[in-house]
Amino acid sequence: MAWIYLVIASFGEIFGVMSINLYLRKKSYSWLAMIIFTFGSGFVFLSLAMRDIPLGTAYAVWTGLGAVGAVLIGIIFFKESAGWKRMLFLVCIIAGAVGLKVLG
Known part of the structure; x- marks a missing residue:
């Protein structure tokens, strides 16, 4: 249940920034x-x-998901750029969050 709470918390950060x-x-x-x-x-x-x-682990995953979500919200709703370099580094953030979950 804690991981579900963490994902919900990330949505709070994403929608807060939006x-x-x-x-x-x-x-x-x-x-x-x-x-x-x-x-x-x-x-x-x-x-x-x-x-x-x-x-x-909680803080890193929370901020990582929040950052990825905020970038995606910016691209989808606010017409921010979606260049390949930006997407590459988003994948790095996601990989880091997954790595912390797997190894933590």
């Missing part, structure tokens, strides 16, 4: 509230995951 981007475009209290809610829920689920997953 909310920041949307807030910067349309400064409204609703987007500000969304930032607080998404990051807050992400931290709650991260803390639940860290009951069973070591700190270093």
Whole structure:
């Protein structure tokens, strides 16, 4: 169950970063509230995951999944570039997260 909590926590980070981007475009209290809610829920689920997953592994996987998700959100919704070098390094982040899970 801890790994499911960790994935949910990563979504909190992904949508939190997306909310920041949307807030910067349309400064409204609703987007500000969304930032607080998404990051807050992400931290709650991260803390639940860290009951069973070591700190270093949980944090590395959480930030890795969050980074990959944020880049993909940027590419899909905000028309950011999707060059091959960028994709290569995303694969490296994913490989690192998988490696920590397998070896941890």
